[in-house]
Amino acid sequence: MNKRTSFSRGLTGWYKKSARRLPWRETRDPYKIWISEVMLQQTTVNAVIPYYEKWIKTFPTVKALKNAPLQEILKTWQGLGYYQRAKNLHKAAQTICTEHGRKLPGDPQQLRQLPGFGPYTTGAVASIAFDLPCTIIDANVRRVVMRLLALGGYADTSQDQRIEKFLQKAIPRKNAGTFNQALMELGALICRNREPLCLLCPVKAHCTAYRKGIQEIIPKPRKRIIQDLDVAIGILQRGNKYLVQKRPSKGLLADLWEFPGGKIEKRETPQEALKRELKEELDIEVTSSRYLMNVQHFYTKFRVNLRVFHCQPKSYPKANSLRKWLPIRELVEYPMPSGSAKIVARLQKEPLTIS
Secondary structure, eight states, X not given: OOHHHHHHHHHHHHHHHHOOOOXXXXXXXXXXXXXXXXXXXXXXXXXXXHHHHHXXXXXXXXXXXXXXXXXXHHHHHTTSOOTHHHHHHHHHHHHHHHHSTTSOOSOHHHHHTSTTOOHHHHHHHHHHHHOOOOOOOOHHHHHHHHHHHTOOSOSSGGGHHHHHHHHHHHSOSSSHHHHHHHHHHHHHHTSOSXXXXXXXXXXXXXXXXXXXXXXXXXXXXXXXXXXEEEEEEEEEEETTEEEEEEOOSXXXXXXXXXXXEEEOOTTOOHXXXXXXXXXXXXXXXXXXXXXXXXXXXXXXXXXXXXEEEEEEESSOOOOBTTEEEEEHHHHTTSOOOHHHHHHHHHHHHSOOOOO
């Protein structure tokens, strides 16, 4: 048995005994595997499980996903972030139904042509669903291989050429999906970003960083910089209805619904920012505003602080296709950024006095 075969067998043997039981590992359905792999990008396993289960219940097949309205898809996705992923799932489902007989193609080149199928998603679906010897590189795989090869530097795409070369030699011709899942599982459970559990590692005999005692400094740690973003939000109420507006179809949080408002500029008070933003967005003048709450939400590089006010305007803006007056029972059905969704949840518990 050569070194590469020994590594692969040791890794997959450990995985078969130690892998977590996860709902998407209980199926061979390419559609369900595809959904799980897209959800798991940029999101932790524990966070994904309830979303995955709800999604499969709501959209059990490619056809069901293709026929669903985008608003329902975005609402079901709400809270997972990176909403372009959900839009690409919808677009890809349409292509799969019209061009591939409602079944995901087993050819990696055909998969690669589908919306949202980059190298990772293509490799994951091809290997896990169709057992093709396609490699994948995600954050866990990148970290594991960098330690195996003792590659210095940051864990970014600059490392991928050397990582890919290693994976091409290590991946077995059969059970490639098990090998790929084992690598990711090893990174998640054993070869962790901080405090790796090297003594429990099934392939430590193959790890150059472990042998040299430098596994704690590979990859080179990055200092995470979080930028604070202060935003003023206006709650406009008319009877039992509240005003929400739809974001543009391109850009950050595209096609989601939110309460009006915007960034607080330097030397502005929240109330001053709110008056300016509502004039710019809705062409209305605010006569008074009453502080309601603070809502905080984290994005990848931002900590967003929402200062929320109940506003009284001189006149009320009219509804249109991008702007709606909705009661709470309907607001909860609309897809929203997490900050706005938290405001809706608060309004459900503590309705405002009708004015």
